[in-house]
Amino acid sequence: MDFRLRGYLCRYWVRKIRKEYQKLQSGKESTLTAMQVKRLSDIGFDFNPRGINGNKTHKERWETRLQALKEYKARKGDFTLNEREEPKMFHIILNIRKAYKAREKGASNALTDERIAQLEEIGFDFMRRKAPTVRDVPRSWEERFQQLL
Numbered sequence: 691m692d693f694r695l696r697g698y699l700c701r702y703w704v705r706k707i708r709k710e711y712q713k714l715q716s717g718k719e720s721t722l723t724a725m726q727v728k729r730l731s732d733i734g735f736d737f738n739p740r741g742i743n744g745n746k747t748h749k750e751r752w753e754t755r756l757q758a759l760k761e762y763k764a765r766k767g768d769f770t771l772n773e774r775e776e777p778k779m780f781h782i783i784l785n786i787r788k789a790y791k792a793r794e795k796g797a798s799n800a801l802t803d804e805r806i807a808q809l810e811e812i813g814f815d816f817m818r819r820k821a822p823t824v825r826d827v828p829r830s831w832e833e834r835f836q837q838l839l
Contacts, residue, residue, distance in 0.1 A: 711737045752805065755782050760812055769815050790816045 707730070710722035730737070762779050763769065773780045786809065789801035809816070 707735075708737055708739075748800065752800075756805075756808055756812075758782065759809070759814065763812055768813075786814070787816055787818060 707722065710720045711727065713720040714722050714727070727737075758779065759769070759782065762771075762776070769783055771780055771783070786801065789799045790806070792799055793801055793806075
């Protein structure tokens with residue numbers, strides 16, 4: 691079997707085990723048995739990895755992102771950026787916009803009414819503004835001149 695494929699499948703399996711462990715810890719039905727937990731614990735399996743966010747709660751991670759958004763807005767003046775400028779900030783903004791669109795379509799997600807209000811307070815633009823296309827630009831000299839007025 692290809693190593694990359696094994697690595698992918700292993701990551702998928704580990705993620706599944708961690709989700710099942712969380713279910714077990716919260717008293718929900720899980721496919722993970724006590725014997726499996728013991729065997730994994732015996733080999734030093736980490737059920738709660740720290741990762742890049744450490745042991746922060748969802749609320750703490752949100753507050754960190756909100757603060758980063760406030761600082762970005764103070765520096766740049768708006769939330770228009772491309773991925774090459776600041777990739778992490780780009781993806782934070784992109785994910786918030788995706789979550790907002792999903793909520794508009796009736797999906798429930800981590801973007802609560804309270805979080806939307808916090809974003810609105812800092813002037814967050816939920817709808818990405820697209821750059822004008824050739825079709826948007828007036829074609830005649832007179833039309834362009836009128837834009838100057």
